[in-house]
Amino acid sequence: MLEIKNLRVKVGEKEILRGINLTVAAGEVHAIMGPNGSGKSTLAHVLAGRENYQVTAGEVRYNGKDLLAMSPEQRARDGVFLAFQYPVEIPGVSTTYFLKAALNAVRKHRGQEELDAMDFLTLIKEKINLVEMDQVLINRPLNEGFSGGEKKRNEILQMAVLDPRLAILDETDSGLDIDALRIVAGGVNALRRPDRSMLVITHYQRLLNYIVPDFIHVLFDGRIVKSGAKELALELESKGYDWLKSPAAGLS
Amino acid sequence: MEALERMEHYRSLFRQSYDDAGAFPSWFGRLRESAIESFTRLGFPAPGSEEWKYTSVDPIASVPFVHANGEGKAVTGDIFAAAFVDEACARLVFVNGAYSARLSSLSELPAGVRVAGLRAALAANDPVLEMRLGRAARFREQPFVALNTALMEDGAVVLVPEGCRMAAPIYLVFVSLAQEQPLQSQPRNLVVLGAGSEAAIVECYVGIEAGNYFTNAVTELFAAEDAVVDYYRIQREAARGFHVGALEARLSDRCSLTAHAITLGGSLVRNDLRVVLDGEGAECVLNGLYLADGDRHVDNHTEIEHAKPRTRSLELYKGVLSGSARGVFNGKIIVHKDAQKTDARQTNKNLLLSDRAVANSKPQLEIYADDVKCSHGSTIGQLDRDALFYLRSRGLAPDDARSLLSYAFARDVVGRVKIPALKERLDDYLAICFDRKREPGR
Structure with missing residues (x-):
């Protein structure tokens, strides 16, 4: 599904990613953990196609295609989805309006018929249950005045509607209380499928109690310094990140 | 002459x-x-x-x-x-x-x-x-x-x-x-x-x-x-x-x-x-929207006089300017000496869709009372890059994303219209202006 080879990325003069290697097979959930400033969000944004990042080396294959050569909208239409850490507020249009425009852009690309208002309404009503979202919310201006939890639920709702193959969740747990976290994680878990892969990016082990990954990678200073099974999260929880910060740790 | x-x-x-x-x-x-x-x-x-x-x-x-x-x-x-x-x-x-x-x-x-x-x-x-x-x-x-x-x-x-x-x-x-x-x-x-x-x-x-x-x-x-x-x-x-x-x-x-x-x-x-x-206790909300293209010129002056205590005003004016159009906003708020506990908020936002379009924005506050809350803010700029990326990352083409954001910017004001039939008609007009499809239930 996703194959990242020796990916090096700069922002301005600063090298943020310094040779990332990562392979995600269909249906797998990989967690990327790491301290602040390790490059987690940069990786998420580069995969989604954000400008202002300069890829200096390496390649990313997505279902065999050169992902980095694709525009953000091409990636989205081909099934890449990024759940934002800080979703944008757009006063003036509702979630419903925005999401229908997005879904139809994706459907058009896939050669499917565009959904009309009624069909879309039926679809979104089914999906909002997944994230236990109030229906009033989706008819309000997109994310405007939403709480942190409501914004994150909205991201997962969008994911459910757009039906991606590769979902990247960027710090989806940040700013959530325990109830919101449980709901958001529940939504994500319900969307796990053999043909859908996920990259779950988080600073805290807490989220991984709810979304149990197949693999965990620790990102530090632009490199993956440790990979392991889900038990690695517990180790990080008790030891923190410091023990991984010595150069030798990366080799273990 | x-x-x-x-x-x-x-x-x-x-x-x-x-x-x-x-x-x-x-x-x-x-x-x-x-x-x-x-x-x-x-x-x-x-x-x-x-x-x-x-x-x-x-x-x-x-x-x-x-x-x-x-x-x-x-x-x-x-x-x-x-x-x-x-x-x-x-x-x-x-x-x-x-x-x-x-x-x-x-x-x-x-x-x-x-x-x-x-x-x-x-x-x-x-x-x-x-x-x-x-x-x-x-x-x-x-x-x-x-x-x-x-x-x-x-x-x-x-x-x-x-x-x-x-x-x-x-x-x-x-x-x-x-x-x-x-x-x-x-x-x-x-x-x-x-x-x-x-x-x-x-x-x-x-x-x-x-x-x-x-x-x-x-x-x-x-x-x-x-x-x-x-x-x-x-x-x-x-x-x-x-x-x-x-x-x-x-x-x-x-x-x-x-x-x-x-x-x-x-x-x-x-x-x-x-x-x-x-x-006392009187309040007003002023919502303004101005759209100008070509070489059109639109000048908006507002003046709110808080003459009595505990009066409130809330003002939002938004302009979308393209071509070589010019939009002017001048928002004056006067708080009289006796108008204590006045609450006045003013916002002016201008979206420039071309390099030649111009916006002039000027808040003007004259406050003679001491126990008041007054705020004003004004922005002049292009479409937000973060928002554009957000929309593109959901599959919208750049043109589509720009049109949606411009439409949303203007609709933020039309959305405040309280008469449903009028809101719908204005909405239809905006949808055409910004090249959006007409959608029920926005």
Whole structure:
């Protein structure tokens, strides 16, 4: 599904990613953990196609295609989805309006018929249950005045509607209380499928109690310094990140 | 025309209409005389004067506009669609400044509400007219208000009695039809709301055909204690129309006014909205939207006077400017010495869709009380890059994302329209403007 080879990325003069290697097979959930400033969000944004990042080396294959050569909208239409850490507020249009425009852009690309208002309404009503979202919310201006939890639920709702193959969740747990976290994680878990892969990016082990990954990678200073099974999260929880910060740790 | 010639032109228009005005009461004649004296003294605003810093009225002053002579060509019902009018509601229609009984419809009004053309109301010499006309409008200071007051002959009079809560809005429609010679019209409206009454008034200005003309409209609005007013000023003049408009509103204790000023048309436009919060606990919300493309020029001035304690104002004006259009926003807030506990918030946001478009934004706060909350903010810029990326990351093409964001920016104001039928019509218009598909349930 996703194959990242020796990916090096700069922002301005600063090298943020310094040779990332990562392979995600269909249906797998990989967690990327790491301290602040390790490059987690940069990786998420580069995969989604954000400008202002300069890829200096390496390649990313997505279902065999050169992902980095694709525009953000091409990636989205081909099934890449990024759940934002800080979703944008757009006063003036509702979630419903925005999401229908997005879904139809994706459907058009896939050669499917565009959904009309009624069909879309039926679809979104089914999906909002997944994230236990109030229906009033989706008819309000997109994310405007939403709480942190409501914004994150909205991201997962969008994911459910757009039906991606590769979902990247960027710090989806940040700013959530325990109830919101449980709901958001529940939504994500319900969307796990053999043909859908996920990259779950988080600073805290807490989220991984709810979304149990197949693999965990620790990102530090632009490199993956440790990979392991889900038990690695517990180790990080008790030891923190410091023990991984010595150069030798990366080799273990 | 030279400056003197320009003044003489309007003085001669004044004399003409004055001679014709035998049927008007004498106090009305005196008011108009006093106004033409003011206009003669004030003249057209000088270039570079503080209140007209970014707007030259030379294009208006240099054309010898004349009075329309009758309706001219017949106006068809299509005009209502163009003016966003809900035909199920009561309406007064004016064509080139003159009341049209044929196009108006007053059958839907509740008992006690009086709605008439100004000319007819004057003929009946309703005492409320003498008491109110010219009492809020500053014809001694504002050149265009003076001009309107000197030349006023017709317009809408809306009188809502105490305690009357109107369920449906009243539409006041001002149609400009181009004729051979460039025409001017000076609509003058008076809205008086009794204590505890509720009303929605929608003024629509619309131009048909491409010729040059000049509309100079003034509305005076008085609201007694506890009245709730929803007021709209929707301007869709033709491409070469000039429009100058003023609202002068005076609110008593605990009144609530929501004013929506939506500017969609006209080549040279100046809007002045002034609200005097003249009663304790009175509040106003001003929502403004201006769209301008090509080389159009739209100047919005608002002035909110907090004259009494515990008054509140909330103002949001947004402009979308493309081509080489210019948008001006000047928002003055005056807090009088006694107006303690005033709460005033002002926001102006401008979206520039081209490199040549220009916005000028100027907040002006004059605060003479010490226990007040006042804030203002203004932005001028292009579409937000983060928002563009967000939309593209959901599959929208860049053009589609830009169109959606521009549409959303403008719709933020239209979304505040309280009359569902009007909101839907304006929404449809915006959807076309910004190349969006019409969607129910936005």
